[in-house]
Structures are given as C-alpha cells and as structure tokens.
Amino acid sequence: MGTSSELKSISPELNSSETIQKSVFSAHPTIFILPTHVSLDELHEVEFRLFEHGGNLTYDIAEAGLILGKIGRKKRAALELRSRGLFTEEIPDLNTSLPSISGIDQQPPLKRQKTQDSEVVVKASTQVVDLCTDSEVEEYSEKGLNDSSQSPEFIAKNEGQVVTVLKLDWLEQSIEKGEPLPQRSFLIYKGRKVISTPPDVPKPPSTAVASQIMKRATEDASVVKYPTQSHSFHSRRSKGPTDSTEKSSQRNPPTLYRQTTSEHDETVSLPPQPDWVHDQVGFACMRSAPLHSPNEEFISQLVKIRRIRELTLDEIGVRAYSTSIAAIAAYPYVIKRPSEILALPGCDAKIANLFAEFQQHRRCSHSDKDGNVATADALDSDPVLRVLNTFNGIWGVGAKTARNFYYSRGWRDLDDIVEFGWDSLSRVQQIGVKFFDEFQAGVSRVESENIASIVKRHANDVRPNKSREIEAIIVGGYRRGKELSGDVDIILTHHDDAVTRGLVVDVVASLEKEKYITHTLSLHLTATSREQQTRPLERDETGKHFDALDKALVVWQSPEAGNKSADDVQKKDDKKRNTNPHCRVDIIISPWRTIGCAVLGWTGSTTFQRDLRRHSKKAHGWRFDSTGIRERSSSGPVVDLEHNGNTWEERERLVMEGLGIGWRPPEERCSR
Numbered sequence: 167m168g169t170s171s172e173l174k175s176i177s178p179e180l181n182s183s184e185t186i187q188k189s190v191f192s193a194h195p196t197i198f199i200l201p202t203h204v205s206l207d208e209l210h211e212v213e214f215r216l217f218e219h220g221g222n223l224t225y226d227i228a229e230a231g232l233i234l235g236k237i238g239r240k241k242r243a244a245l246e247l248r249s250r251g252l253f254t255e256e257i258p259d260l261n262t263s264l265p266s267i268s269g270i271d272q273q274p275p276l277k278r279q280k281t282q283d284s285e286v287v288v289k290a291s292t293q294v295v296d297l298c299t300d301s302e303v304e305e306y307s308e309k310g311l312n313d314s315s316q317s318p319e320f321i322a323k324n325e326g327q328v329v330t331v332l333k334l335d336w337l338e339q340s341i342e343k344g345e346p347l348p349q350r351s352f353l354i355y356k357g358r359k360v361i362s363t364p365p366d367v368p369k370p371p372s373t374a375v376a377s378q379i380m381k382r383a384t385e386d387a388s389v390v391k392y393p394t395q396s397h398s399f400h401s402r403r404s405k406g407p408t409d410s411t412e413k414s415s416q417r418n419p420p421t422l423y424r425q426t427t428s429e430h431d432e433t434v435s436l437p438p439q440p441d442w443v444h445d446q447v448g449f450a451c452m453r454s455a456p457l458h459s460p461n462e463e464f465i466s467q468l469v470k471i472r473r474i475r476e477l478t479l480d481e482i483g484v485r486a487y488s489t490s491i492a493a494i495a496a497y498p499y500v501i502k503r504p505s506e507i508l509a510l511p512g513c514d515a516k517i518a519n520l521f522a523e524f525q526q527h528r529r530c531s532h533s534d535k536d537g538n539v540a541t542a543d544a545l546d547s548d549p550v551l552r553v554l555n556t557f558n559g560i561w562g563v564g565a566k567t568a569r570n571f572y573y574s575r576g577w578r579d580l581d582d583i584v585e586f587g588w589d590s591l592s593r594v595q596q597i598g599v600k601f602f603d604e605f606q607a608g609v610s611r612v613e614s615e616n617i618a619s620i621v622k623r624h625a626n627d628v629r630p631n632k633s634r635e636i637e638a639i640i641v642g643g644y645r646r647g648k649e650l651s652g653d654v655d656i657i658l659t660h661h662d663d664a665v666t667r668g669l670v671v672d673v674v675a676s677l678e679k680e681k682y683i684t685h686t687l688s689l690h691l692t693a694t695s696r697e698q699q700t701r702p703l704e705r706d707e708t709g710k711h712f713d714a715l716d717k718a719l720v721v722w723q724s725p726e727a728g729n730k731s732a733d734d735v736q737k738k739d740d741k742k743r744n745t746n747p748h749c750r751v752d753i754i755i756s757p758w759r760t761i762g763c764a765v766l767g768w769t770g771s772t773t774f775q776r777d778l779r780r781h782s783k784k785a786h787g788w789r790f791d792s793t794g795i796r797e798r799s800s801s802g803p804v805v806d807l808e809h810n811g812n813t814w815e816e817r818e819r820l821v822m823e824g825l826g827i828g829w830r831p832p833e834e835r836c837s838r
Contacts, residue, residue: 190340192220195231199223199334200246201482203236209482210780212337217448219341225486226516227252228359233331235354243331243355254329254357331355436506437499448511449777450492451827454834457647460500464524465491468517469838470542476565477554490517492773492837553578561598561605561750562687594687597721601748608650609749614640617722617751618656620682621673625658628672629665636660636669639814641768642752647833653750654722655768659814661758668694670716670755677720684748685721692716693793698757700794703802713767713792716755723748760794762808762817767792773837778827785826795821 191197199212212234216223224230227250237243240256247254336352442453459465468491475483489512494501501507504518504525520539527538545551550572556579557568571577575587583591583599591599598605609617622638629636639645642655658673660666668691677683693716696702701714724746756764767775767790782790788805789796795805807824811817819829 190219190345191216191222194221194346196222196224196229197232197234198225198227198230200233200235200237202246204334206481206485212334214780214784215341216337224514225482226514229515231329233329234334234337235331236334237331237354238333240355244357247329247331247355247357252329253360255360257328257356257358327359329357329359436503439509440496440498442496443509443511446511448489449781449827450489450496450773450837451775451778451781451835453496454830455492455496455774455837457833457836459495459497459836461494461497464501464521465494465838467520467524467539467542468494470545471520471539473555474541474545474551477551477558477568479565479569486512488773488776488838490514492777495836495838556580557583559606560595560602562592562594563598597685597687601721604748605652605750607747607749608652609654610650611644611648613749614644614651614654617654617749621656621658621677621751621753624676624680625669625673628676629660629669631660631662631665634661636665637814639765641754641765642770645769645832646771646836653752655752655754657754657756657761657764657768659756659758659761659764663698663757663759666716666755666757667698668716670718670753673753674718674720681725682722683720683751684723687719687721689718690716693755693757700760700796700804701791703789703796703798713754713764715764715792718753720751720753721748722751754792756792759806760792760808761814762811762819762821763790763794764792765814765818766821769832769835771835771837774835777837778825781827782825788825790825 197216199209201209213223227233227247235246237246244254330349331354332349332352333354336347336349340347447453468487472484472487472491475487493510493512497510501521504522507513507518507521508515524539545555553572554568557563557571558565571583577583577587580599580602588596618638618640622636625636625638637659639657640654641657643651644654658669670689670691674683674686674689692714723744725744754764754768779790782788783798787798789798795807796802797805808817808820811820822829
C-alpha cells in the first residue's frame with residue numbers, strides 16, 4: 167500500500183500549539199515504517215505520532231524516501247529493503263570513508279607530507295606515490311559518488327531516487343525536540359534506488375579505465391542476453407505451485423498514478439467533498455459507511471486483494487487495504503476519476519492506479535458493472551491461492567494452518583485432508599471440514615430471528631424471573647443489515663447480575679437436550695470468573711482484542727423436519743436423518759451495566775471496531791472492549807458512559823457519544 171493521509175483532527179479539543187507541532191515532519195519525504203521487531207499496536211502508535219506531526223506515511227516501501235526501523239546494522243537494512251522488493255546501491259559517505267582509487271586499496275593510517283604541487287602519501291618502507299587527494303575527491307564527487315545527501319544540487323537532481331534508513335528513535339526524539347533532529351547520529355544506511363540487484367563492483371574514477379569497461383560491456387551485451395523478470399517468473403512456475411505465485415501478487419513493480427491530459431481538461435465538476443474527506447478524518451468509526459456503497463464493484467476487487475494479503479500472512483498489507491476500503495465504502499458518490507480517490511484519507515496512488523485499471527476494463531467490456539483488477543483475479547485463477555482460500559474457509563483453520571496444510575503436508579483439497587490427515591486434525595477442525603459446505607451457505611435474516619427466539623425462550627426457561635425477562639439481541643452482520651450472515655451472534659442480558667452469572671452453561675445444556683445444538687465448539691466463563699466486571703488492564707495487550715465475555719460457540723441444527731413432527735424425528739426406528747442445514751451460532755452473555763459496550767463491540771464491522779479501539783486510546787487514553795471502558799493509567803479505573811440509559815439502545819448511543827465518535831445506526835457501520 168502507499169501513502170496514507172494524516173488524520174488532521176482526532177478530537178475537537180486540539181489546541182493551537184498541537185496544530186503547530188503537526189508540521190515537524192511536513193518538509194520530509196514520504197516515510198515507511200519497517201515492521202521488523204515492531205508489534206502491530208506499536209505500528210499503530212508510531213503511525214499516528216507521525217500523522218500528528220505532519221509526516222507523510224506510505225505502506226509501499228518503493229515510494230519511500232525515508233525509512234525508520236528497529237534495526238542497527240547497515241547490512242541488515244539493505245537486506246530488509248531487498249526482501250521487500252526495493253533494490254539499492256549504497257551511497258558511500260566520504261566523511262567517514264574514502265573508497266579505493268585506481269585499484270590502490272586504502273590502508274590507513276597514512277602519513278602525509280606537503281610538496282609544492284601535491285600531497286605525497288608516505289608509507290613506511292615503501293616507495294613514495296604521488297597522488298593529489300584534493301583532485302581525487304573532486305573527481306569522485308563529479309561522478310556522483312561523494313554523496314551524503316547534503317548537497318542541494320544532488321537532492322534536486324536525484325529527488326525520489328535516494329532512500330535513507332534511520333533508527334526509529336529519531337522520530338520520537340524529534341517530536342520531543344519539536345523539530346527534526348540531524349540524521350547523522352541515527353543513520354543506518356543510505357542508498358540509491360536501482361531497477362534490480364546491482365553488481366557489487368567498485369566504480370572506477372579513471373576515464374580511461376571507464377571507457378575500457380564500457381567497451382567490454384558493449385561487446386558482452388551483443389552476445390549475452392540476461393533473462394527478463396517475466397522469464398524468471400515463468401521458469402519458477404514451471405516447476406509447480408510454489409510461493410512464487412503469491413510473491414508475484416505482491417512484488418509487482420509499483421506504479422504511480424499519472425493524470426492524463428483528457429482527465430486534466432475534463433470540465434465535469436466533482437461533487438462537494440464530505441466533511442470527513444475535507445478534514446481528512448482517518449478513523450472509520452467517525453464516518454458513515456452504508457451497507458450498499460455506490461462503489462461496491464470496485465470495493466469487491468480490493469476485498470479480494472486484501473484476502474490475498476491475508477493468505478500470504480501480510481498483516482501490514484491487510485491493515486492498509488482495510489483502511490483504503492473503509493474510506494471508499496464511506497464515500498457517498500460514484501467515483502468517476504482516479505483523482506477522486508487520492509483525496510480520500512488512507513488512499514494513495516496505488517489505489518488510484520487500481521481504480522484506473524478497473525475503469526479501463528469496464529470500458530473495454532462495455533458494461534458499467536463488469537470491471538476487474540488483474541491482482542484481484544489471482545484469488546480465483548491462481549491454483550495455490552485457490553487452495554489456500556478453501557483451507558482458510560474451514561472453521562478452526564487460520565491462514566498459517568492453511569499454509570501448513572498446503573506446503574508442509576502437501577494437501578490440495580478437502581478430500582486430501584479427510585483421506586490423509588483426518589486423525590491429525592483437532593476436533594474443531596474436523597467439525598469445520600464435516601460441515602464445510604453448510605457453513606459456507608450462511609444464514610438468512612428469517613432464520614437468524616427464529617434461532618434468536620428459541621435461544622431467548624430457553625434462557626428464560628432456565629433462569630425464570632418474574633419481574634423482568636432476559637433479553638436477546640441479534641448483533642453482527644444481521645444488525646448491520648446483511649441479508650445473509652456467516653453466523654448468528656446473539657447477546658443475552660438481564661438487569662440482575664445474578665441472572666447472567668453462569669447463564670451460558672445452563673442455556674447450552676438446555677439447547678443440547680432438545681437437539682438444537684449438535685456440537686459445542688468452545689465455552690468460556692471468563693466474565694463469571696471475575697464477577698462480570700470490566701476486564702482489567704494487562705501489561706501486554708498486544709493482539710488481545712477478542713472480548714472477555716461469557717460465550718459459547720456452537721453448531722446449530724433445527725430438529726424440526728418439514729411436515730414431520732419432532733417426536734417422529736426422535737424415534738429410534740426412523741432411519742431418515744435430519745436434513746436441516748447446520749450453521750454457526752455464538753451465544754454471548756453481558757451484564758446490564760456494560761450492555762452498551764457489548765452491543766457496540768459485537769455489531770462490527772471489523773475495521774470499524776479496530777478504529778474504535780484506536781480512537782479511544784488516542785483521543786482519551788481509554789481501553790475499549792465489549793466488557794467496558796477503562797483508563798490506561800496505573801490504576802485503570804472504569805469509565806462508565808452508559809449509566810443513564812434505560813434501554814440497551816440508549817446505552818449504546820451514550821457510549822458512542824461519550825467516546826466522541828457520534829451516533830450512527832448499525833446500517834452505517836459497514837466499513838467492510
């Protein structure tokens with residue numbers, strides 16, 4: 167991914183001094199943060215620190231002029247660049263070293279004596295060699311090798327071609343100082359971008375030697391033909407499906423969006439920018455994204471590319487594409503030109519290029535709905551990605567496990583798993599394989615409502631309360647308006663904590679008894695074990711975003727079979743099996759005091775929830791999850807934003823308003 171526009175305003179309380187601080191890095195080139203030795207939470211924090219102070223962030227290393235990372239050695243820096251497809255040749259710094267001249271190696275220390283015309287380099291017990299150091303440095307500089315990026319002429323000539331790698335500490339210390347610090351003490355590596363891996367050959371300063379080398383190179387070029395990139399790719403692919411396929415989907419040479427003459431001269435006026443575009447609001451939770459976007463076809467292509475990133479374990483790419491997709495999903499107009507995309511926060515030239523490709527294909531097919539992107543097509547056309555996508559669709563199989571199935575165990579389809587590896591699967595994975603097709607079919611809204619009513623009835627049967635009954639709330643994709651959900655998420659709640667304590671165990675037992683639940687995949691009593699209080703702060707919360715409420719993840723199948731009565735189905739002599747489909751159901755229990763947080767947390771979508779947590783931390787210093795809100799201080803006191811709400815709807819609204827994101831109905835939280 168490429169440049170992500172900065173968030174200009176995180177909260178309305180930003181004062182003028184904070185606004186001035188935002189310009190600390192505005193004059194610097196585009197910055198890339200190396201993810202090596204950096205957790206995702208740290209990356210979020212570093213990025214927004216950079217945003218706040220005027221930095222221009224990119225997710226595409228090929229576009230970066232400045233790279234920050236937690237590495238310390240020059241060789242490691244060059245390796246990190248190469249591993250991400252950015253090839254460079256080092257730019258030597260004459261302030262620290264002088265390369266060998268005319269084939270004579272430097273062997274310090276040297277003693278120098280002045281003569282009338284030049285310096286004489288004297289070495290003990292050796293002959294005197296007459297060299298003019300001043301002229302050498304001048305000649306070396308003319309060749310462009312004496313470069314420490316301090317020369318204005320060099321910067322003007324090579325803008326965009328030089329990349330500098332600094333220690334990540336430079337960012338924080340510059341922010342504390344209020345101005346960019348000198349880079350020399352933080353410098354790890356400086357190089358010039360090249361098209362491919364450069365040969366490690368010293369550049370001769372001698373014109374005569376240079377001409378001889380050029381002559382030999384010309385002669386060699388007429389005989390030797392080096393393989394092109396596409397030739398190498400097909401050579402590797404001919405050996406069978408390997409990692410090269412997924413690498414090719416990520417290592418394509420980056421392109422920059424260029425506005426065409428016709429586009430520049432186009433007189434059609436663009437629609438007025440929404441406030442969140444004008445203000446560059448980068449949090450998905452602070453803008454409305456409808457279920458059906460006017461740019462749904464293009465979004466579907468980006469979702470496929472993000473899926474490829476998931477399957478290739480590119481967490482940074484997944485996050486970057488999610489940010490871009492969320493911005494486009496919230497844009498209320500049909501995008502007509504790539505330049506419109508560049509104005510959206512989190513979208514860059516790469517996304518604009520993808521849209522141009524999508525638009526061009528749609529024109530060629532003479533259809534307003536038939537557009538595609540070559541990178542996205544790989545999800546369906548590439549044999550490796552197709553298999554990985556299928557394996558990852560098994561409930562209980564993540565992307566890493568899917569890759570293990572393919573590369574380590576050599577499985578190529580579900581039949582291979584059943585035939586060669588069934589006994590090695592976990593119980594949950596076996597269930598996922600067994601009901602693979604049924605789980606993929608999804609659940610309709612009518613069926614979701616029917617399941618929720620049955621769960622609610624059983625909950626009130628096992629915990630009868632004369633004053634008030636247990637409420638059942640369908641959340642997830644159903645609440646956002648989806649016609650078909652991957653599973654059914656149901657929250658049960660009651661005003662009395664004694665009713666909800668341990669409720670999930672009794673509900674599951676009752677539903678199993680009546681054959682509605684065929685398998686219990688997992689059951690958690692984490693909230694009951696801490697007296698249903700808001701989850702305490704932990705020292706290391708990296709990646710711990712799954713809520714800590716009591717819950718049961720189960721497989722559901724209705725025991726009712728068409729016109730046949732339930733009693734007939736249970737008869738032992740009835741040889742016909744129950745043919746009703748199986749589906750996934752999550753039963754979640756929330757105490758009333760934090761029901762607003764639970765409903766908000768479980769409604770989604772994924773990017774909306776991710777940015778909700780990030781906004782809570784950035785704007786208020788709070789930790790938000792479905793169990794409640796806490797301050798991120800040493801004591802971590804609970805922040806109660808919903809105590810004045812009489813219904814769960816009111817309490818959810820109070821939480822959203824208290825967090826400063828404003829209320830928006832669940833149908834407008836579809837950031838994909």
